[in-house]
Amino acid sequence: GQNIDQPTEMTATEGAIVQINCTYQTSGFNGLFWYQQHAGEAPTFLSYNVLDGLEEKGRFSSFLSRSKGYSYLLLKELQMKDSASYLCAVRDNAGNNRKLIWGLGTSLAVNP
Amino acid sequence: SQTIHQWPATLVQPVGSPLSLECTVEGTSNPNLYWYRQAAGRGLQLLFYSVGIGQISSEVPQNLSASRPQDRQFILSSKKLLLSDSGFYLCAWSVFIAEKLFFGSGTQLSVL
Numbered sequence: 001g002q003n004i005d006q007p008t009e010m011t012a013t014e015g016a017i018v019q020i021n022c023t024y025q026t027s028g029f030n031g032l033f034w035y036q037q038h039a040g041e042a043p044t045f046l047s048y049n050v051l052d053g054l055e056e057k058g059r060f061s062s063f064l065s066r067s068k069g070y071s072y073l074l075l076k077e078l079q080m081k082d083s084a085s086y087l088c089a090v091r092d093n094a095g096n097n098r099k100l101i102w103g104l105g106t107s108l109a110v111n112p
Numbered sequence: 113s114q115t116i117h118q119w120p121a122t123l124v125q126p127v128g129s130p131l132s133l134e135c136t137v138e139g140t141s142n143p144n145l146y147w148y149r150q151a152a153g154r155g156l157q158l159l160f161y162s163v164g165i166g167q168i169s170s171e172v173p174q175n176l177s178a179s180r181p182q183d184r185q186f187i188l189s190s191k192k193l194l195l196s197d198s199g200f201y202l203c204a205w206s207v208f209i210a211e212k213l214f215f216g217s218g219t220q221l222s223v224l
Binding site: 033035089098100103104 | 154155156158202209212213214215216218
């Protein structure tokens with residue numbers, strides 16, 4: 001079947017580094033997205049990985065290992081404004097029916 | 113540049129009343145359009161998507177319906193709301209199906 005797992009909640013300190021993991025099981029993997037969603041707001045795109053390795057974009061980096069069905073989002077130099085929910089979504093092409101499968105999100109609290 | 117408008121931002125409706133949420137996209141042609149619902153503590157649930165005018169795909173059976181009367185307009189409707197319809201409704205668009213999504217600002221619907 002199709003499944004995405006993320007930790008429900010994480011806490012970190014301002015200025016620190018935090019890694020949010022996402023593991024997935026799909027039959028037709030074709031890319032993984034990370035989105036950030038502040039409380040009461042819409043998700044906004046952070047990163048996209050389709051090949052193995054690390055994609056760096058400023059303070060945020062995203063890593064993918066297709067063989068392990070695993071990704072992580074790395075946030076460096078944490079700021080209070082990084083307190084949000086982080087959603088992992090996998091694009092699945094099983095049966096030529098392309099769709100996105102969403103994780104439940106990881107709620108990150110950044111403390112001073 | 114492309115923008116997506118969704119309204120209203122908040123809505124409180126009694127059980128059994130009708131619903132109409134509207135979403136419009138500017139600055140692009142023939143977008144793929146989506147309606148998602150996000151219930152408290154739960155992930156993003158795809159309700160409907162559309163690849164073109166009059167073409168609607170439903171992902172979950174329910175008392176909601178969607179229509180696309182114009183290329184960049186997507187409407188979510190219900191004839192009679194249920195308590196379980198409460199949630200955060202998000203409209204989104206993408207260039208290709210199941211690609212990077214751009215979300216509207218969302219509608220917080222409370223059915224009482």
